[in-house]
Amino acid sequence: MHSNPNPELEPAAPIELDLSQDVAMLTAQLMDIESVSGNEKALADAVENALSKYAHLQVHRDGDAIVARTTWGRAERVILAGHLDTVPLPTAPGARGTVPVSWEGETLYGRGATDMKGGVAVQLALAASVVDAARDVTFIFYDHEEVEGSKSGLGRLFRNCPELLGGDFAILLEPTNGTVEGGCNGTTRYRVRTRGVAAHSARAWMGENAIHAAAPILQVLADYEPRTVDVDGLAYRESLNAVRIAGGIAGNVIPDFCEVEVNYRFAPDKDVAQAEAHVFELFNGFEIVRTDGAPGARPGLNHPAAASFVATVGQVPKPKYGWTDVARFSELGIPAVNFGPGDALLAHSDDEHVTADAIRECLATLRRWLGGE
């Protein structure tokens, strides 16, 4: 029994995690602890409790984030990071992505299977078992990754205890199907607007049609040929898309306003200001405002620690397209990559799943690299 029928009277004892068990079984145990964003406490308690038993780790807690560090005095330090939270449980009748998990043969189904309880289990197994290595290691487990960036537990850690987070190279154990995905694209959003003059549509010539005036905006988007940009040896594919359009208020009124929302995903050779300059130039002459912006991250694969890791994985690294927390490390000058078990395209789906072998192979690769085997 893990649950406490009356938490007001008596704090629940943390759930006991066995970090020495098979890492796929450990993943299943983590998935059984519901940890939708904002509800990470039970899992954070269990992680803190389990890691505190190891003398080679210094364990620090901030809210529902846990930092565990080795202090071997090595010249270099690497960071292994992962988030504890998941998106909400599926609500569709019969969906498999629920708590508790289910096994089908050697495949584990349920919320968090891909994103990213497998990665967290690998972090925990490594933290427990790697008691000596060529580089010091910092393990970070954090809350609130699946919600707006201002709530991010990783962002809070950087503000509250930056001294615990220094390092030469970081690996985020987000799902990458076991290959190294470096850096990430940045993202910006814009509103491109046209204005006209309203009139009754029976006397259309008394007005000016703002929707018609948006034709060149859509033509720019339709004609645009997105670039693929080489950054540190990886090819980043960009994109420029209308994600929304709206105009008009009634079936007999000439519309006096039309708005196109545009999303520009840009390679990490540019910052947000350069991305904005590119989009403003494309829509030169139109009213335009930027509403959102997050920088990308360079892959940083030329760093020696990164290079040795890529050599250990033994596969050609790929670029990461979606924005991930590697960008937070990148902003602080720490090169970072994604490397974890499971298929990112299954993340957040009702069909989220991961194979036991994918988790075990990820663990074996990281243990080989850390241990210098």
Add this chain to the structure above:
Amino acid sequence: MHSNPNPELEPAAPIELDLSQDVAMLTAQLMDIESVSGNEKALADAVENALSKYAHLQVHRDGDAIVARTTWGRAERVILAGHLDTVPLPTAPGARGTVPVSWEGETLYGRGATDMKGGVAVQLALAASVVDAARDVTFIFYDHEEVEGSKSGLGRLFRNCPELLGGDFAILLEPTNGTVEGGCNGTTRYRVRTRGVAAHSARAWMGENAIHAAAPILQVLADYEPRTVDVDGLAYRESLNAVRIAGGIAGNVIPDFCEVEVNYRFAPDKDVAQAEAHVFELFNGFEIVRTDGAPGARPGLNHPAAASFVATVGQVPKPKYGWTDVARFSELGIPAVNFGPGDALLAHSDDEHVTADAIRECLATLRRWLGGE
């Protein structure tokens, strides 16, 4: 006192209208009787009561519509028609278009001043005073003009008592600033749609953008040069406009659907099917559906009765652009024109007003024509 505190116990006596008073004063009296669509009964009662007192008129009632006819046995019959209802009263604080009316000098402000209590007052004054003429006359006062066409009191009269509505030429006393406006444009609406494939906008190349695919639709609209078509000597100006556009569901999703609503207003040389064929040809290759359609009306000014009326007015006739009930007469083969006091552009506005002289001049012109003076 016009109001009846308990209408269930005792029917209210009709409001007494003096049809021999100055026609501008009669207009003000009509405006004081609130008659928003669906609430025409008090005004219909007053009209029926007033007309029933004249021996030269046969009066018929259908719901809240009144038909009053002379039966002089003339070879030709003309129809003078107008609606009793108004759009809802203004709700803005301080708006003048309310009940009761207000005078500013010789200008009458209030709901219905333009649309169309002045015209109704002219009909009533003529019905009372023209006791002999070269043509028989049918006066029609009807309900539910300002709402959906299926509720139209005129449409109901055509269904319930077509034998009372025959005629050679009809005049609708809708506001035209005292000139003759002939016929009207038809109107049709369409949905032009594009479809794509949804995808996360970080991997836009996995999808197909339906908003980008709408660029040629807007370009067709922007490039379109609307025609001006001569029909029976009047120049009808057409128009083709997007009145609404919508696409996209979220800031990070490639939209799989976009829809443009298009309004085509077409000259009365075409029917709805011909208008549709023209629009379908313009958007050939796109998914398109017609959602609305009402035919226009030819001006019919080559009819002798119409020609003599135009000669009496003594001004060059103009085409009517907005759809009006002349189209209902036109569908039955009765040529019809609009001719009434007030500016159509003020109709439905909070600033609705009409001058006393405009109403008096309209009455004088029609009396001169009917009386053969």
